[in-house]
Amino acid sequence: MEYSRLVKAEAVLRFLAIVLTMATAVLLGTNKETEMVFGVIQETANVHSLQALVVLLVTHSIATGYLLAQLCKACLLARSKTSLKSRPSKGLAWISFSMDQVMAYATFAVTTAATQGSYFAVSGQTQFQWMKLCNIYTRFCDKVAAALFFGLAASFLLAVVSCISAYNVFRLYPCKRPIAVKG
Numbered sequence: 592m593e594y595s596r597l598v599k600a601e602a603v604l605r606f607l608a609i610v611l612t613m614a615t616a617v618l619l620g621t622n623k624e625t626e627m628v629f630g631v632i633q634e635t636a637n638v639h640s641l642q643a644l645v646v647l648l649v650t651h652s653i654a655t656g657y658l659l660a661q662l663c664k665a666c667l668l669a670r671s672k673t674s675l676k677s678r679p680s681k682g683l684a685w686i687s688f689s690m691d692q693v694m695a696y697a698t699f700a701v702t703t704a705a706t707q708g709s710y711f712a713v714s715g716q717t718q719f720q721w722m723k724l725c726n727i728y729t730r731f732c733d734k735v736a737a738a739l740f741f742g743l744a745a746s747f748l749l750a751v752v753s754c755i756s757a758y759n760v761f762r763l764y765p766c767k768r769p770i771a772v773k774g
Contacts, residue, residue: 616652619651651698
């Protein structure tokens with residue numbers, strides 16, 4: 592794949608990841624439902640009802656900001672007269688690669704942790720006498736499920752972007768001698 596097509600593909604993937612991480616954060620941040628519990632208590636379910644959802648909201652907000660900064664950096668480098676291909680910066684490539692790895696792992700870990708926590712809201716836990724909360728807060732749970740889906744899709748896109756960043760780092764180190772395959 593030629594380098595300019597790779598840069599365009601990376602920009603598109605970063606943009607899609609921005610959309611998905613932002614959708615996750617917006618769905619979680621604006622999600623709220625008030626219902627009567629046991630017919631007498633009025634309770635509100637929001638992102639603070641489950642600590643894992645708060646961490647998911649913060650992590651995806653940070654990831655959105657990081658991806659936006661990386662997309663702006665890519666656009667500025669594409670418009671500048673000196674391209675990364677003519678004067679590559681190993682330090683900048685390593686920083687981008689490392690941060691892409693951190694964002695990919697963080698969003699995946701936090702999304703799976705929130706999914707596990709949300710599973711208890713769907714299924715309940717009879718041993719601890721936890722009731723199925725999604726039977727009461729159906730709209731809230733549907734929005735959380737959509738946010739978790741978007742978060743998981745964003746983490747997979749970030750993994751692909753991280754692979755492209757790895758390629759961008761390791762292309763800067765030419766092979767001194769070809770590898771001989773014995774056989």
